[in-house]
Amino acid sequence: MIKRAAALLLLTIIGGIFFTLLTGYSADENLNLTAQYYAENTAKDIGAANIVTAIIVTYRGLDTLGEVTVLFLAAAIVGLVLARSRGAGAAQTVKAPVGELLTTGSHSLLPLILLLGIYIFVNGHLTPGGGFQGGAVVASAMLLLLLANPVKRFNHRLISIIESFSGFSYVVIGVLGLLLAGGFLDNRILPIGEFGQLFSAGAIPLIYSLIGLKVGAEFSSILSNLSEAEEL
Amino acid sequence: MIAQLAMATGFALILIGFYGALTNRNILRMIVAFSVANTGVHLVLVAVGYMNGRTAPILDSAVSATEAVTRIIDPVPQALVLTAIVIGMGVTALMLAFAYKLYEKKRSLDIGKFTELRW
Amino acid sequence: MVSAVYIIIAALAAAFILGFLKEQWRGLAYVITLAALAFMSWVSAGWVWALGWQGAEAVDILTAGTEPPFAINLRMGLPEAVLTLLVNLTGLLSALYLKEVLFRLGRRSLVVLLIAIMALSGIILTRDIFNLFVFFELVVISTGGLILLSDDVQSNSRALSAGFKYLIASQIISVLLLVGIIFAYHATGTLNIDGMAGADLMALQGGVIAFFLMFIAIVAELKPFPANGWALDIYESAHPAFSAIFSAATGAAALYAVDKLLLIGGVSWLPVATAIGIVTFVVSNTLALSQSNDRRLLGYSSIAQIGLVFTVLGQRDILGDDYYYIAFGVLIAHAVGKAGLYWLSGLVAGRGLTDWSALRGHPLLIFAFLTFVFLLVGLPPFPGFYAKWELARYLAAEGRLALLALILFGALIEAGYLFRWFGYIIKRERPAQGVVSDPLKQVVIFAAVVAGWAMAFLWGELSGRANLLLALPLLFALAFLLLEWLPAWFKNIVAISGLVGYFAMTYTEYDPLRLIFIIIFTLGGALTLLASFHTSGKRIGFYPGAMLMYAGLVMLIRATDSFDFFAAWELLTIGSYFLILRGKHSEPHALSYAIFSLAGAFSILAGFALAADGAVHFTIQSLSEVATPLAPWVFILLAVGFMTKTAAIGLHIWLPGAHAEAETDVSPMVSGILLKAGLYGLMMLMLGMGIQELHGIKLNYVMLWIGALSALLGNLMAIFEEDAKRLLAYSSIGQMGYALFGLALMNHLGWLMALMFVINHYIYKSMLFMSVGGVAKRTGTRDMYRMGGLITLMPLSFIAVMIGIIAVSGVPPLSGFGGRWIFYNAIMSSEYRLPMLIIFLSVPVAFLYLFRLIHTIFLGQLKDEHRRIKEAPFWLILPQMIYVACLLVFALVPGIALRHVDRYLNDFFPNGGLGWDGLLITSQYGYWSPINIMIIIGVIFMLLFFWLLFVNRKAQKVKQFNIVFSAERPYRPETTHFAWNFFAPYRKALGFMVQPFVTLFWNTITDFLHAAANLVRRLYTGNGQTYAYHLLLFVVVVFFVRMGV
């Protein structure tokens, strides 16, 4: 009871702090300096229609690299932890396979979902969505497989190689930016191309695809590791 | 107005999430509560960048590059939220791994039972 | 220069490459990781070199080919270079240390380690607030991962729950941080830290709260009290190598993040930082007092140190150009010391503090331990020492005295528990499990040791002062560390020749006053060292300690600048601490000595800081120029510091144990020689500042009283002692009281007498300690009632003691009388009647205990078990005989030393000097002719002696056991000994004066601190949810404090 009261009291005060922020807030009439720069220059400098993508992949590319690394790290840790939990001789209880319908359905859906994921991340610079969303969609295909066949084992080595390949390539492209263009993660190592086309915006489609691959691989790795974890 | 409303909802979610994390002893429930709070933060972030009557920061046939400055909303908070969402998911995954391991050790998810370390 | 962004690139590339490797290729994966970490360190080191030595400019590194604030930029300046080097090297060394663990866990654990280090570097380098958040989250996740890995190491759930607690806290932190960032962005339109700083966030709508949220979130990463339960649990449970990273590298990175953030907040947030920092520093150190688990103790200490650096960050407004010098001095000392101690803890099997006594058989590891402790406490010659000095200077100049006091108080507590720990190592029983032998781990530990000493040298070079590590005496003392493998006799020869040689080299450079002290310190020291020839073996630890003390003493005399003076003071304190600790039962006494001495030293530090009033160089001479409102306070602080060393009453409780428990040849050093340092300090002080008044009270009058009371009470306590060495120790308190009294008279004769005491006390106290020590060695006890009748067996010791007590008691014909004579002359010419009365009273009291030394030890009946005792060893007797000779010479011709001093004192006290006419000394009250007195006394003595022989010629000799016990054996036989409780009647009459009030007082303070620590630490319930409450409470409290202001 005291605990609840204390929680309520503390949160009321923090709520008060938030309330001050809320009442003090007024939306900007015009874009601020930073946003204005992006609105004005993204198209000509970066060549991406989706400004959010331009920011994520290029202007704030370092954040995104960190973000990808977060996932990479989370996947590595989850893998490490759960791999050790599985232990040596512990036999997995074999579950009854799920129904025919789900199995067949998932197999026929799989390519479609994968395609959708790929579409999302290669078009990241043009339309909403990108590597993260596409990667999540790719992972959901894996999820579907898992649901359809709970004892399904993924090839961890393959996932790991995809993960590493895309991550390493990402870093290499970043370094190319440093060597060939204006700085680390500069997308202008490839021609900016014609605005609005698939192959435009320099290295953005490439980077976003790599991110998509990587994110997909990482999510898959986390999911499969969790699904393979022993029931306690 | 929409921005303020969304922002208020976001703050409410944060507080609700914190309350859940402070009062639920079950570790999984604490993690759930934090993910609610995180969603609240995302709402606040996006709401701060919102500008009435403007469109998403994507240049297409409707919004040309030249008039973007007057037509689109601030893209920066959105970029930040994207990052925050992914990071939040990473942290959640890690916490879940911890929960699993903690359960493995003690066969319990009561946070009050993991107090060997103190003082 | 290799761009700093390659630090990040290298780590990530290596981490991703590891994924290509097969799980089995562990060696390769490990090598790649090491190579990456080495490369990262190399890049940082290159920048440190370029920016620090070659004068390169700081560079901004753009990403995405776009100018900030539109893209993220990194900055590599000197602070960044140093910090990334610190982080990367910690990572590299920890990776080496963890070789076995990392091999077992495979490549994914390497990934986690690499990314953790990369993220820490990122925090340091980035200039973008959101990017900072991303790196912080990376640190959080990788820390969580590292903890999960630790869990496997110890196969328990402790580390696991600690990690989860950390994640709970970090979730709350990240929510607050994100909300803060977005509103700060909304207000300023930028995410760039420098941009925000330029936009004056505080003046903007919602800016203050936005900043508050960011600030509090990052500050929470510094583990401030009380929102730090999770951190403590991590420190306690994680693998020590991870704790090393967590403490040294994460702490440094988080501090730098706050430093950057404070650029945005501006000056108005500095007091908040100061308050949080100092509360954390003091409270955490206090809590550490009651810890018995080594790693948890180190955790509290880490948190405290980070708090201290945070306090320094809060002083940014006044530290000017020295800001980074001071902050980094404290920070690097902490990082190296703490990482080192954590690494060291991996070699110790047990987790209790006393289990560390396993180190005892490993001198090198003990040296490492001491290096780390010195770094943490901020002792010379390490960076923390310089930093502490400069910080005190600035704080005093700005009048932030309460803060200075709190810092020194916290530092004292820290020194207390660290030295207590060292005492355990040296003195406690060694556990069954020894030290884990792992060459690689030892290499890592010694890398930290080398780094610590390198930093010491560097900070000395940068200090703009004389580099302590280039001071010849100190180097000489340190050289003994390298000679430790040689036999003691050889080292003794080197030590003696060093002392004598140094005197021969420099004796022309001193004025008469200093010459007296330097003679006592060098030649006198050499003389006491003669006694050390009686020991055998290597005597590891003795010579470095002893020579450190002598080095400090010599440097003290040579110091002209207050800094050099203080450094020397600390050196001699530490050296003597090591010496005292060597005694068999000296653990608690050595600790109390260390604490009192350091407290005294801090008082001196504060005094000098106050006196300097911000001046960089402040000479001892300039004490005379200190302005009036400050002057009495400076005087008090310095006097208290010096009087701690002379064990003035009230500050004396450390002395009896320390002097009595010390080894036979150490007691003379710490009593006969070391106490003089305090007198020297007092002389310098009073020569400089003269008579000060505070609220109309003359301070020298107060000191007069203290001197008189010390003399009386010291002597009183001595008479009730059964322990011969303790008796001598209490007697020292009394003797120093006389000297203090003489100085406080502030006239010519008083000073002359004090100097007379300096010389006399050295000679007879050294001698008495040696002879009593020799007796104790032979009889195996220090209790006088267990001795008796030793005169026939140990005649030379008897002679020494007899001459000694004649000299001490001030009866003719020996030099003690000369001292007394000057003394009476001195007080006759002064107006202070009441304290004078007390001094008079204390003189006969001295007789009471002195006579017991002869009566109880050497006369009376020989104990049965002592029938076969031999004379004390030759090397103990030799110096005693030399002292006897000295006493006789000094008694005959006191003028050889005193007339020069007398003339010298004329400069300061022109009136009332003595007349030196050949062998005749005159004062305004009479004259003293030593030779005549000697002859007269000799004649009287001989007459009496022969008369006694004559009247006793027919006395019957009675065998010792020619008596019969008529009753049963008493329960405690010693109570029937005539010498037991010898002065019971006096105790009845005067005992109330020697009740241990002072001891009680200090014990109460200690108990109170411990009780408070035990109460407060209940706060840390171990429940992760409670810790979340603490965190939110912390947020709310800081909010109210800041907004209320």
Next chain:
Amino acid sequence: MSALILAMVVLLAVVLIGAALVAIKGKSLPIAILSAGLVSLIASVLFLVLAAPDVAMTEAAIGSGLTTFLFFFVLSRVRGGEND
């Protein structure tokens, strides 16, 4: 138009808070997890309203989709701990 959107936002907000309350107070853990997923899902609708399609997609795919599955995977492996 604007009033309609406003009404919709109000509605979404109410549902959001309701779902959030269920997420932290709900009787059974699966319901709590599902409600948390629902919070994310509704939030992603709100993001669309706030002209943030990228965020909406991400929140829907990651916040409400994958995260919810993660929870269930773990939940199914710590059966006994549900009610601690």
